[in-house]
Amino acid sequence: MKTITIEGLIKNNRISTQDLLQEIQEKINEGYTNFEINACGQHDIGGSSWAKDPNESLTFKITNPGQRVGAMARKGTKIYVNGSTPADVGWLNSGAEIIVNGDCGDTAAHCAASGHIYVSGRVGTRSGALMKYDPKFPVPEFWVLKNTGSYSFEFMSGGIAVVCGFDCSDIESVLGKRACVGMVGGTIYFRGNVKDIASCVEIKELSQEDIDFLTAGMDKFLSAIDKRGLKDTLLNFNEWKKITPLPPDKKINKISVSDFHKNDWIEGGIFGDFIDDDYKVYPLATTGEGRLQEPIWDSSKCINCKLCINNCPQNAIKEDYSIDENKCIGCAFCATVCPKNAWEMKNNKKEIS
Ligand code: SF4
Ligand code: SF4
Incomplete structure (x- = not known):
């Protein structure tokens, strides 16, 4: 595995996003697959860089990125962000594993279509909005250790989100205000209080299948964010519930x-x-x-x-x-x-x- 470090700031000059992404692509063409990017707020790192061979894996370790880390990243890409990130992490993620060791700005996992997004902190407003599932690809998963901002999971049509509500006991709603407006598909597992949820969804108890999914997935999530010690706390299933869209026959009358x-x-x-x-x-x-x-x-x-x-x-x-x-x-x-x-x-x- 060929490794290279790329700097986003050279002699106090910030490299433009375009130049940084071009440099990454040139290095991929030279056979590098393992990148350490010391960014200076450049956008779109990780997602827009594709190996020539679709079966080849690329790994990015990024500090100090700008928006849209891992946007449109494909299967085989692994992205680790050391620290918090601004908006649009994993926008339209198409199969990558994206780990953020910190908080995310607004619209994390927006439109995510496949792959895994793991966040060790909180995520901002409209996170998980428009998540989707195309049966041609593995179902997208979005795991958050703490809570989301308001309008989360707006117009979600597929995929799985897990909001662990860790360190949120004093928060009124771990999904923020007005979560799930327009949600028509997918599942959100959450732990903690929720309030002011849209009327098109229902809150349900977990089934054994849900518990099996969370037990298996939690291991992977906590390993990814290096917090294995929280396993016992987070696997107390009396504290979890799930949200799914109401079936059509239970929906309130159609409105214009x-x-x-x-x-x-x-x-x-x-x-x-x-x-x-x-x-x-x-x-x-x-x-x-x-x-x-x-x-x-x-x-x-x-x-x-x-x-x-x-x-x-x-x-x-x-x-x-x-x-x-x-x-x-x-x-x-x-x-x-x-x-x-x-x-x-x-x-x-x-x-x-
Ligand atoms: S308009 Fe109705 S029938 Fe036609 S593609 Fe859309 S959902 Fe299907
Ligand atoms: S009725 Fe159900 S199973 Fe049949 S085509 Fe429509 S959505 Fe699919």
Whole structure:
């Protein structure tokens, strides 16, 4: 394994992010796989650097990074940050293991799609937002030793988050305020108090399967952040619960996007202080022949759970699972929520005369 140290500050001159990333890539091309980066706030370290051979592993040990450490990092990349990090750690993580030995800024694990993100401290506002799961890849995991800021796990649609609530006994909510707004998939395990959770989710007791998952995962997490001594404290399962989205039939009545903006998301609507919104919703996506992709249903896989029907934003799926082409916009929500992969999205790129 060839190792190299790269400095982000040379003779008191800060190297630009672009130059630093280019230098890393040049060294990868020369065969280096193990990097120590003494950064000076440069962005995107670790994630944007890919080995030529996709099977080759890259390791980054980073101090003093800027935003988006490990953003879009792929499988085989291992990133260790010695100290705290600013926003967007592991943004759209695509398979890397990212360990932060400190706190993270806002939007940690934002859009994470695979891999593991381990944090030994706290994470900021909107962390875990838009986490997702694509069955083609291993499920993303996001482990936090302490707590999250507000609006955490907003619009989460898949993946697993574990918020251990360590050193948080005096905190009102280990998930901050208004967690889980718009959450439609995934699981959040948490330990400690929570308050002011969105109405689209429910808090449940752990099953044996959950306990087995946490027991196995906790070992790996605590080893990664070098806190094995906390194992007994954190594996007291009387102190844990989990959050999952409400099943469609238990959800409150569907509300319009404008009512959601006005009443459910943030009072006054997002950016309500700054813009004059007429709260009308204008159609932008194409239906019918112009759709970029078309859902194809496989009846042999379907278990008739109706998740696709209840989550289709266009009400395009009929009771017999045929598609109303004049409503369908090819958004693939049906394929994303289906637990049995019964929908295949067929590329529909044909010329429209
Ligand atoms: S692709 Fe989107 S609009 Fe079309 S049926 Fe599936 S969920 Fe509905
Ligand atoms: S979500 Fe999948 S399994 Fe459930 S009804 Fe739809 S196609 Fe069938």
